[in-house]
Amino acid sequence: MSIVVNTAVSRHPDPAWRGRITASLIALIVLWPLLIASEFKPWILLDAQSLGATWHFLAGFFPPAHSKDFLVLLMQDTWQTIAIATAGLTLALLSAIPLTLLATESLSISRLESGRMRLASAVVRQVVRWLLVLLRSVPELVWALLLVRILGLGPTAGVLAIALTYSGMLGKVYAEILESSEAHATQSLLKNGSGRLAALFYGVLPASASELVSYTTFRWECAIRGSVVMGFVGAGGIGQRMDESMKMLAGHEVSTMLIIFVLLVACTDLVSTFLRKRLG
């Protein structure tokens, strides 16, 4: 009898074990082609040639380039980056506002009357929404690449790329914020015959102002980072300068620019946080 008791007590198979084995096998089966497709060969990092090149490049980082002419040049480029981001975001704002007005249901006048929108305006709303989705789904660097092809090198391509992508993002978020806020003020304004734009400014805006400002400031910060990245495809600013220095493997210049970049990001982070607290 003790034998029966022993086996009853000592056999406690883990019910989750089989599931875990299966999950691990599936993970391995999925992992293998991923490793092959991405050419995952960590030993490359350790071969002599790669180590030599890396060491040579990194050794050039110290000391960072600090000649006066170079620093002045970098300041100009940094300003250009900020300018590209600001101009691009301004354009995005200007184009997002009409798009938002079209896409927001709470500003729908035709809905007031029958409770449902007219078919034509509903269609317009959907089209605008899809347009916004397209604008923000295409990565901004792709826009930049296209625009550089069409317009040539220089900051114009960067400004437009930011304008296109961010108008999509801003439009969507503005529409959501406006739709989630108090409908009453807007509705009464619209009922009393005001135009959509007036309803926006006096009905919806005061209530959602802080959220809108907060999001726009956050996006300005992102736009600055984005415009640095766009410099690498020729859209001007400090990114383009970094691209040139990297192509020449000028480590000391790259390290200065990296330091400036990290400082720029930190500063815009501070400014953005400050603004959001003050205006929020």
Place this chain on the structure above:
Amino acid sequence: MSFVLNGISVRHASVVRNNSLALIDINLSIKQGEQIALIGPSGAGKTTLLHALACAHQPEPGGKFSVFGLQPWAMQPAARHALRGRLFLAPQTPPLPPRQRVVTAVLAGCLPQWGFWHAIISLIKPREPEVAYAALARFNLQDKLYARVDRLSGGERQRCGMARLLVSQADALLVDEPLSALDPTLALQTLAVVQLEAASRNATLVCSLHQVELALSHFPRIVGLSDGRIVFDAPRNEVTETMLAALYRNTPPTQHPESIDPEDTCWSGPSPC
């Protein structure tokens, strides 16, 4: 001798209490294998005392504190940590991660004896489920072996915490209010199991309790704590109603199993090492 405390004072761990003293001038000697009940009103310092005995809080300088004949706070951190493996502290709230399975939570009591890789492998596939099963069976919880901790009731979770005590191989068991979420019948059964285990291992048992009647009927030695001081330390047949009344002077003598006094817990702050 399991524990010798001479003139020990301990500060509050939490910032809330302004770092005032939680225990003041404690003198206590506990022999190996003794079973002691710790009673007193809320905020008396029972939890702090248990933590001090478990070498979780360093006492103020100027007292003598020895565990199993060793001075834990004069030792190297590694040796002190090895000493901790011989002590088992069961806090009032069962310290079980919600989404973990009972088997892993209970087997965590074996961690001081396991090597690192043994522990990791056991996470993936429990190495000794029979041990956990046997421990849970003594509390009638064997069916919950592979259940998730957050699917258990409060009383079941508390008994799982006790099951962890059973699988540990500590020589001193320091238990903080193990019966607060249990009904009277279950409380009696659980207490019986814990005391039986302590006796069979010749392990010292220090148990803080709110239920004074249970303390008096089950433990041969009672220590009364109030406002951080030991008010009395006597065999159970010498504890009188007057002594109990004086101990609980400002509070009703029978405490309901209630929520924990937040100032009694010592979880804030960094690691005890």
Place this chain on the structure above:
Amino acid sequence: MQHRRSAVPPRIKPATLLFLLGLLTLICASFYSLAIQWSELFTADAVRSSIEFLRGFTAPELAWPFLVKVARGTLETLSMSALGTGIASICGIALALPASGRFGPAARLAMRLALNILRSIPELIWALILLIAAGLGPFAGTLALAVHTTGVLGRLFADALENMSPAPEVTLRINGAKPMAAFFYAALPQILPQLMSYTLYRWENNIRAAAILGIVGAGGLGQMLKYHLSLFQMQQAASVIIAMLALITLVDGTSFWLRRRLTSQ
């Protein structure tokens, strides 16, 4: 009788007015210094290229051999993003240990600073730097994503570790368990759902990043896009962009579904 609704605009404080003026100055200065040639947007060249590009979209290249190449590029990009994110989650949890104060306040500060630097530098710049060590191709992209995302996830994981209830882990350590064992038995189980949620969310960002890393030579769809655009092959470029969008949507959907399953359990 008609009441005239006096529409009073919100009062503007002087500080806000000052700020708005400053903002306006910044905007005007930006436009001025950039000297954007608006007329350039409408030169014959630009218009022609735009029309060609739009035309490419209406008739994207669908020849079978080309689609095979696009599929291969898609798999490369997907692998880059998945592996990079996966590696970053493991490194992130490893670095989150010192960053959550478990090795003292000095280590915490140093590690948080390091993580900040890792995540401040965009993936593209990391890719350029790592191209030197790893050579052209998707491996550099994977590493760049891993490095950048480790900064992001490391900081999120460290915050999660600091905010979780310490009781289970502290109890195990009081009872004599080694710190590493206590971490795996008590801390990790508590935060694991959150960690997985953050990782999946980051994957959504990384698939977009992976798509464009190829532009600087890290393989995948980005490299194909650059190649075809440089040859003005707009139809092929359009196909690649469509593939990018489809891939991004696929990953977004998968991540969303997985995260929903995590929270519903």
